Amino acid sequence: MHAKTTIMASPNFTKNCMWLNGKEESFGGNARLLSCLKEIQKRAQEDGTSKEILKWNIHVCSENNFPTAAGLASSAAGYACFVYALAKLYKVKGDVSQIARQGSGSACRSLEGGFVRWHMGNASNGSDSLATQVVPASHWPEMHVIILVVNDKKKKVSSTSGMQRSVETSELLKHRVAHCVPQRIAAIEKAIHNRDFPTFAEITMKDSNQFHAVALDTYPPAVYMNDVSHAIVDLIHCFNQVKGCTKVAYTFDAGPNACLYLLESAVAETMALVDYFFPSNNSGNTVQGLPVPPCNAKETVQAIEAVGMQKQDDGLLKYVIHTRIGEGAKELTDSGTHLLSASGLPLRLA
């Protein structure tokens, strides 16, 4: 899963322009985009970039290969990519994750590859709240990810406004931040270093539940998961229970879609269970990304039905993404991969 961005600067451009997934968006009216641009240009000046190019307007063309504003961190990936590309354009050196945070708080997590840790920091302006790599993706290549995209409208609560309201109104959030998160961060880092999947999985599930608990403790409540999300949670707990060991972990960001972490060895059976319990057109779901081998999961299906899980209505999932832990931001040097034409217009429109 990735965001891909091409940025061009030219003395011929009469204004800054931005196309997101083939649709033109307002640049001048977007305070976050402008803030990132201004910060990067400031750093470029300090680094001695030619003053000329900094005066030119830019054209930005960006595409995600996954849905926008659905709780899949599309804005985090997008801002990380935007800031990384700007840094390349202006030849800015050093870490730019703090600038990416001006666009979307969690964008600082999307620059490094592999498993990253987002540090809370101490500064009141958030300047030391940065992400660092725990291990590269190559440390645990068996770790796979299956994303179940739930058939749902655009989320009602934007994650930024929901989090802000949680900070202001949730009494449980204070306890979570002070007493639960630090212990869990230390324990999950250790589990990642040791490639200890059961521990990694349990912390992941408990922390996802607690994040959504705090969202619900917000006033008025912020509700991101829906009945389909909770049915997915039930399926994963039933699967782990009948197997007698932890095969799969779930986590939900600010939306109803499930992100499942699992080892490569569990992918085929998990996908067979998803297709049985969450059928699409009474059959399997469309899978994007890595291929999934076929699997006969009949015995596991029966064991799961015996502990009370029922086959759900048809068509609750939109599609499924099968992927691995990403490699982080990367410059694409082959001009065949650019999204803008030589004159600065998108090669593909929506």
Added chain:
Amino acid sequence: MHAKTTIMASPNFTKNCMWLNGKEESFGGNARLLSCLKEIQKRAQEDGTSKEILKWNIHVCSENNFPTAAGLASSAAGYACFVYALAKLYKVKGDVSQIARQGSGSACRSLEGGFVRWHMGNASNGSDSLATQVVPASHWPEMHVIILVVNDKKKKVSSTSGMQRSVETSELLKHRVAHCVPQRIAAIEKAIHNRDFPTFAEITMKDSNQFHAVALDTYPPAVYMNDVSHAIVDLIHCFNQVKGCTKVAYTFDAGPNACLYLLESAVAETMALVDYFFPSNNSGNTVQGLPVPPCNAKETVQAIEAVGMQKQDDGLLKYVIHTRIGEGAKELTDSGTHLLSASGLPLRLA
């Protein structure tokens, strides 16, 4: 809303029998029923009740006028009524709420009328965890209750097992118990004494949300509310927002049904909004209990739609109950109200 119970003791009964809503239930296999019976008989002996009657088997016939095991505290009401009726039969004196708790923890709340406070207590065996009346129902006669019974199967998680798992696994529960609940109890008692509806309503909503947050922080999570419940929450927040003051509060027990608290003056408009946003057969819902006056809520509907609330699918609610704060346990002395015949058999079967 009430549970109604008739108990008969006779030397002719060959065993203890129990009918709940017209259906015979196992008595000998129900440890909670047996425990309540044993405790009351022990107290009766201490109080000098004739040894003869304590040897006789009993027939119990009980009916609720609201659904069982749907998160509407049916077992609390049932056990409170059972223990109260037994105490009358055996002429036991004094408070029996501690015995009712052997059946269902929250049954101690259902004996006194009006607004009651359930005290946490300090004893490790829970013997001082009792409920006392804050004010009788007559203190705030304008307070009404509308219960929206959601079209749903029997709840998956029994409230007793869910709470137990929360105590064992939720880290947020500890903080809630130590830091949030005591303050809220004091504040809501004061609001009840002052008949301060906005304060009463805000604490009620926040505490309902926090209870369900803690349930979600349980591992595996306990989920009682569903998409319909959350849509009801949205409607109430939208209604209060467009009115510019708090007209209605919601609270959810261990199930998807909403319990709305509101003053009598807001009943008609609230019911009109419920019928518009949660239609049944494209029209109004069936209302049990007190009648609801008609109301033209067109302007409020438009204002609520303008802030983003949408009309929901048809048939999400099963029916609606309109009631007031109850008067507490009461002995019915008119023999025409008994549920058992002179020979000890139910007068009405399911």
